[in-house]
Amino acid sequence: MDTRERVRALEQMMLIRAYEETVIALHAEQRAAGTCTAVGQEAAAVGVVSALSADDQILTNHRSAGHLLARGADPGRMLAEVMGRRDGYCGGKSGSLHIAAKELGVVLTSTIVGGELSLVTGVALSRSMLGGEGIVACFFGDGAACEGRFHESLNLAAVWNLPILYVCENNQWQAFVHRRETTLAEGVAPQAAAYGMDWRIVDGNDVDAVRAAAERAVATIRETRKPFLLEVQTYRLRGHFEPDDQSYVDPQELARWRARDPILLAQSRLIAEGHLSDAAAREMEAAVKRRMEQAAAFAEASPFPGFEALTTDVYA
Secondary structure, three states, X not given: OOHHHHHHHHHHHHHHHHHHHHHHHHXXXXXXXXXXXXXXXXXXHHHHHOOOOOOOEEEEOOXXXXXXXXXXXXXXXXHHHHOOOOOOOOOXXXXXXXOOEHHHOEEEEOOOOOHHHHHHHHHHHHHHHHOOOOOEEEEEEOOHHHOHHHHHHHHHHHHHOOOEEEEEEEOOEEOOEEHHHOOOOOOOHHHHHHHOOEEEEEEOOOHHHHHHHHHHHHHHHHHHOOOEEEEEEOOOOOOOOOOOOOOOOOHHHHHHHHOOOHHXXXXXXXXXXXXXXXXXXXXXXXXXXXXXXXXXXXXXXXXXXXXXXXXXXXXX
């Protein structure tokens, strides 16, 4: 990434963090439902999504806010969706956990663990049959990699030569269970080798490293039309679902990962290299907060859907 793109990446990460903090605050005030956040995982979302083209598609999971915002989603419409309002991306019908945005290439958000892995092969098969350079990115967590559908998906994608970028956001937690309680392996990505698939593990808290790795993976997929598994190793700094007191988390482990907050890492690096001043960073953060205040006002001003909406957007 050039300097402009790196500064833009920092701004996007700040926006994602501010968005999720806004949802948390709205829930605490009983103005919005609780949700699953991905605080601490912003570099993974921004780094990967920024490497995609406008023609690519995305399937994601219950921690999807970062992927949507990095793709260009409007935070006001996202908040409206979370609050069940008519101006949300899905007319207030999806809540925070099932947002789809066809205009952004976001095919679906699945709350079923590994649900997106089951569906991405079909979406990618369609892309392959239609031709073109477009690929499909599928985001899932390390918990989903313990599901049988993970192996089924990778096997089909490899056999059928499907243009899929599998992105495992290994955030060390599977709901309330640490990954070390469910698997002995240090990483998920090496399992791709059993299916003849290229893979790579990258520091998921370093947005520059994630972007570089994603660009290489995407270029490989476009050239070969074969799947690739990228594992971004990061950490979920908040609980599984808001509210969550994280009583099950080792405080020392949490402190170590907080010290590697992806936003602080990117900001301090840009400042140290002379590409950003302290004042500019503070103004950027203030501008993001103002944007979120406007987004919240837009969402709360949006009306609830009428009863007639009950019979729309459904299959008969």
